[in-house]
Amino acid sequence: MARRRYAVVGTGSRAQRHVHAIAVEHADTCELVALCDVNRTRMNVHNERLAEPVPTYDAADFLGMLDEQRVDVVVVTTVDRHHDAYIVAALDAGRDVVTEKPMTTDVPSARKILDAVHRNDGNVTVTFNYRYNPIHEKVRALLADGAVGEIGSVHFEWLLDTRHGADYFRRWHRDKANSGGLMVHKATHHFDLLNWWVGSVPETVYAHGRLFFYGEENGKRHGYTHDKRFDIDLEQDDWLKKLYVDARHEDGYRRDQNPFEPGVSIEDDMSVLVRYASGANLTYHLTAYSPWEGYRLMVNGSKGRLELEVVENSWVSGQDLSVDAGREQGWAKLSVQRLFEQRVDVPVEYDRAGHGGADRRMVDALYGPTGQEDPLGRKATHRDGVLSLLTGFAAGRSVETGRPVRVAELLDLP
Ligand SMILES: NC(=O)c1ccc[n+]([C@@H]2O[C@H](COP(=O)([O-])OP(=O)(O)OC[C@H]3O[C@@H](n4cnc5c(N)ncnc54)[C@H](O)[C@@H]3O)[C@@H](O)[C@H]2O)c1
Incomplete structure (x- = not known):
């Protein structure tokens, strides 16, 4: 069978995971035929990393690239703000x-993508990698098998530590116009997991959010403005040095801004209440300045309760300034307790x-x-992409207006 021809647009650090998979790990089914970026x-x-380099195209030549390189599939790994333009253009050109x-980052661009999918009968896959985490698959399987009965409510707390969390305030993400804010950029993962686990769709959303820790004013208030423990040193990693420091002369993109410098327009502390179409209620919290990184999930059902705790990084020393500073310590604990029974620990490997x-x-x-089997339904489409975003979009609207927001007010998804 002929290999599918792939082009990757947006060649930053995340692109590497796709480039390697296409050009190396799955070279028997895929062929990398082009790269596209503004830089x-x-x-x-x-x-430089590829055994056989591929043609490179400036972003302005994106459409020409599709024809010249007979691209079957476009992989979009640019800055979030530009996703919609490439998705729509690729679909209109008949590509997957x-x-x-x-x-995407806002309601109008989500509508544009939905329209393009419909007019072209297009095919969009959203790379929700968190669904493929074996622990998350186990939670999905347990809940779908009725381990806690009908789901009444869910509590989900996600913590980003002061190393990883600060990263969103060092880069383009700090400007809401680029990323939609963490309720969109980061929580899209979490709201997707919740939609998938609960097996329902969000209906009504109420939220509070603020910038409490990062940004110029907070840095002064809490005494962190020039604190070295928030610095990163890109030069410690040859790959990141080449990708960002050595590329800076072209576009001025700085990967290592001080998170307490002016210009932050996103929040770092968010509380969200969601009512799902199934009737289930969610309380969700995202914190981007925690001493440890990980998450806690609690699901209450008609037959019992499921609890998950994942510690991805138990503390930040503030001494190691490399971007991927050694993850200190992590573990995961999953349990189910049926009503009138003792708690049962479910073995998981972290x-x-x-x-x-x-x-x-x-x-x-x-x-x-x-044709690989997907019994848990992990593969996510444009519909899952939009559904995960709608909670974040509605939460943003709720923060602005101070009132609960019905998701259908924003976008009526058939
Ligand atoms: N699923 C995950 O776990 C995960 C992890 C990291 C990043 N991501 C996503 O991957 C994407 C890229 O993130 P990253 O960390 O690699 O960012 P990055 O800043 O390292 O790379 C972004 C690239 O986009 C390019 N770009 C900017 N404007 C462009 C335009 N108009 N046209 C074409 N290219 C343009 C930049 O030059 C840069 O090379 C983001 O959407 C991010 O949300 C996902």
Whole structure:
């Protein structure tokens, strides 16, 4: 069977996971035929790693690239704000799309994508890698098998530590116009998991959110403005140095801003209440300045309760300034307690590599042979992409207006 021809647009650090999967791990089913970006140096850095370099295209030549290189599938790994333009253009040119999360950043661009899918009968896959984490699969399987009965309510808390969390305030994400804010950029993962686990769709959302820790004023208030423990040193990693420091002369993109410098327009502390169509209630909290990183999930049902605690990083020393500073310690605990029974621990293995082992499993499913079984329904489409975003969009609207927001007010998804 002929190999599918892939082009990757947006050649930053995340692109590497897709480039490697297409050009190396799944070279029997896939062929990488082009790279596209606004920054030539970054494209060349990816090419240096390939056994056979591929043609590179400036972003302005995207459509020409599709024809010249007979591209079957476009992989979108650009800055979030530009996802919609590439998704729509690729669909209108009759190509399939694989896009990184968040599928897009606001309601008008989500509508544009839905319209393009419908008019072209298009095919969009959103790379929700968190679904492929074996622990998350186990939760999905337990809940779908009725381990807690009908779901009444869910409590979900996600903590980003002061190393990883600060990263969103150092880069383009700090400007809401680029990322939609963490309720969109980051929580799209979490709201997707929740939609998938609960097996329902969000109906009504109420939220509070604020910038409490990062940003210029908070830095002064809490005494962190010039605190070295928030610095990163890109030069410690040859790959990141080439990708960002050596590419800076072209576009001025700084990967290592001080999170307490002016210009932050996103929140770092968010509380969200969601009512699902099934009747289930959710309380959700995202904190981006925690001493440890991980999450806690609690699901209450008619037959019992499920609890999950995952510690991805138990503390930040503030001494190691490399971007991927050694993850200190992590573990996971999953349990189910049926009503009138003792708690039962469910064995899970905690894998530190690539988002809990999820990345490798996802690219195998995505770029491996077609027709692989997917009994848990992990593969996510444009519809899942929009549904996960709608909670974040509605939460943003609720923060602005101070009132609960019905998701159908924003976008009526058939
Ligand atoms: N699923 C995950 O776990 C995960 C992890 C990291 C990043 N991501 C996603 O991957 C995407 C890229 O993130 P990243 O960390 O690699 O960012 P990055 O800043 O390293 O890379 C973004 C790239 O997009 C390019 N770009 C900017 N404007 C462009 C335009 N108009 N046209 C074409 N290219 C343009 C930049 O030059 C850069 O090379 C984001 O959408 C992010 O949300 C997902």
